[in-house]
Amino acid sequence: xxxxxxxxxxxxxxxxxxxxxxxxxxxxxxxxxxxxxxxxxxxxxxxxxxxxxxxxxxxxxxxxxxxxxxxxxxxxxxxxxxxxxxxxxxxxxxxxxxxxxxxxxxxxxxxxxxxxxxxxxxxxxxxxxxxxxxxxxxxxxxxxxxxxxxxxxxxxxxxxxxxxxxxxxxxxxxxxxxxxxxxxxxxxxxxxxxxxxxxxxxxxxxxxxxxxxxxxxxxxxxxxxxxxxxxxxxxxxxxxxxxxxxxxxxxxxxxxxxxxxxxxxxxxxxxxxxxxxxxxxxxxxx
Amino acid sequence: xxxxxxxxxxxxxxxxxxxxxxxxxxxxxxxxxxxxxxxxxxxxxxxxxxxxxxxxxxxxxxxxxxxxxxxxxxxxxxxxxxxxxxxxxxxxxxxxxxxxxxxxxxxxxxxxxxxxxxxxxxxxxxxxxxxxxxxxxxxxxxxxxxxxxxxxxxxxxxxxxxxxxxxxxxxxxxxxxxxxxxxxxxxxxxxxxxxxxxxxxxxxxxxxxxxxxxxxxxxxxxxxxxxxxxxxxxxxxxxxxxxxxxxxxxxxxxxxxxxxxxxx
Numbered sequence: 001x002x003x004x005x006x007x008x009x010x011x012x013x014x015x016x017x018x019x020x021x022x023x024x025x026x027x028x029x030x031x032x033x034x035x036x037x038x039x040x041x042x043x044x045x046x047x048x049x050x051x052x053x054x055x056x057x058x059x060x061x062x063x064x065x066x067x068x069x070x071x072x073x074x075x076x077x078x079x080x081x082x083x084x085x086x087x088x089x090x091x092x093x094x095x096x097x098x099x100x101x102x103x104x105x106x107x108x109x110x111x112x113x114x115x116x117x118x119x120x121x122x123x124x125x126x127x128x129x130x131x132x133x134x135x136x137x138x139x140x141x142x143x144x145x146x147x148x149x150x151x152x153x154x155x156x157x158x159x160x161x162x163x164x165x166x167x168x169x170x171x172x173x174x175x176x177x178x179x180x181x182x183x184x185x186x187x188x189x190x191x192x193x194x195x196x197x198x199x200x201x202x203x204x205x206x207x208x209x210x211x212x213x214x215x216x217x218x219x220x221x222x223x224x225x226x227x228x229x230x231x232x233x234x235x236x237x238x239x240x241x242x243x244x245x246x247x248x249x250x251x252x253x254x255x256x257x258x259x260x261x262x263x264x265x266x267x268x269x270x271x272x273x274x275x276x277x278x279x280x281x282x283x284x285x286x
Numbered sequence: 287x288x289x290x291x292x293x294x295x296x297x298x299x300x301x302x303x304x305x306x307x308x309x310x311x312x313x314x315x316x317x318x319x320x321x322x323x324x325x326x327x328x329x330x331x332x333x334x335x336x337x338x339x340x341x342x343x344x345x346x347x348x349x350x351x352x353x354x355x356x357x358x359x360x361x362x363x364x365x366x367x368x369x370x371x372x373x374x375x376x377x378x379x380x381x382x383x384x385x386x387x388x389x390x391x392x393x394x395x396x397x398x399x400x401x402x403x404x405x406x407x408x409x410x411x412x413x414x415x416x417x418x419x420x421x422x423x424x425x426x427x428x429x430x431x432x433x434x435x436x437x438x439x440x441x442x443x444x445x446x447x448x449x450x451x452x453x454x455x456x457x458x459x460x461x462x463x464x465x466x467x468x469x470x471x472x473x474x475x476x477x478x479x480x481x482x483x484x485x486x487x488x489x490x491x492x493x494x495x496x497x498x499x500x501x502x503x504x505x506x507x508x509x510x511x512x513x514x515x516x517x518x519x520x521x522x523x524x525x526x527x528x529x530x531x532x533x534x535x536x537x538x539x540x541x542x543x544x545x546x547x548x549x550x
Contacts, residue, residue, distance in 0.1 A: 004550070038550075041392070041393045042549070043389065043392050043393065043548065043549055043550075044549070044550050045549060045550070061296075063296040063395045063396075063397060064296050064395070066393060066394060066395045067296070067394075067395035069393075071390075071393035071394075073386070073389060073390065073393070075386055075389075077385060077386035077387055077389055077390045079310070079313075079314060079385075079387070080385075081314070081317040081318065082313060082314065082317060086313050089309075089313065090306075090309055090310045090313055091394070093302075093305060093306040093309040093310070094303075094306035094307070094309075094310070094391060094394040094395075094396060095306075095394055095395070096302045096306070096395065
């Protein structure tokens, strides 16, 4: 548990990241995702509860844990007047890579971030996407056993986001253990083996994305469009039939219609993680 | 989260951690050494020239020295202050608040204690060099070189270490840039003026003289003069001890302030 005065940021969160998997913390802003990340690097100290990272107990043994973790922060904190290569060089020292291995580590990171021909470019001359790739490569320069990605694609345009997803997916394929926080449903659905839905500092559900969807929203959702009065009627009817609904702007989505055999005029579409998220948290998400 | 590897603690104040932070500073310095060198050396040199020519034409001898000898040595303390306390205050605040550099460093196997220590060591080392610049300029204006001058970088280093930590401490306690104004006006300016740099404190009221003994800048001024013109007696040892004590006390308080700021 982590409190800031009267505000409880993280409360009774049970989080386990099995080795070699990618766990996604999905939640809106203020759900406690970033606080969770800070707790894991002991930049924030829990008021209650136990934390263990890679077998090290926090906060006492956090330094040993941090040596084997790679952290990619949400806010870009690269040294902007330094070149791409200098930024990586600094982190080979901070992560205690031996002199003999430093060159290789930097080359590998440059390749991974696809910045080999930008090695001598100063960071303030890079595009947003390149900066984010460098930020990720910097956190991986020492081949960490666990990678903490805090909102890896926040604020980037869709094309750059896809590019970063490919990069993260490649890491996953190599068997790197990843804990990622995100408030993009699609990101969690695509990249995470297990999704943990967070709301107000607690986990409200967790499991593989497809299972979560099936369990909570069924296979198909019926989306009914109409004027507000009609939508209210549909909600009442569905409720009477024992189905859960959620408002999606100009329509009502009726969840789990395939299980119930409920019929109404509307468009059927596959259920998705967003349905689950809204159903469980009562909160809309981007 | 997951098991394996026998848990063990890494020690405190580890060399690799301190080296890592120092490497970052040195690499960064390569990109801004010009402006930093300029501000740390030109301002004290201007003081030297202004007072040297201005006062120097009015007074020929002060406390047994020619005025250029008096100011040319005392000015080291001014250069020390300008190249340690000020960059430490502003640099720490910028790295914490705007660049979020410290978030990145503390996510690596570096603790706040190591971070503060490394930052202070780096600033002290720069101060050891910058502190001497106006004295070297004074040589061109009639200050006689002496072997004792070779000790001045060390005196500047020790003083700089204390003032660097002082600056980090201020940044650690400050909630905004504006807070620095109080420290500069109420603490640094008075200490800087009654350090015995531009006029001897022996002409001040008795109570002010006693207070000046607790001013690390005054101790620095006296030590530099004694190093250049000849050490006196055991009181110089006391003065070195005072500066070391100042450095150690500021170091611990700076760590405390930054831990409060960086770890929540």
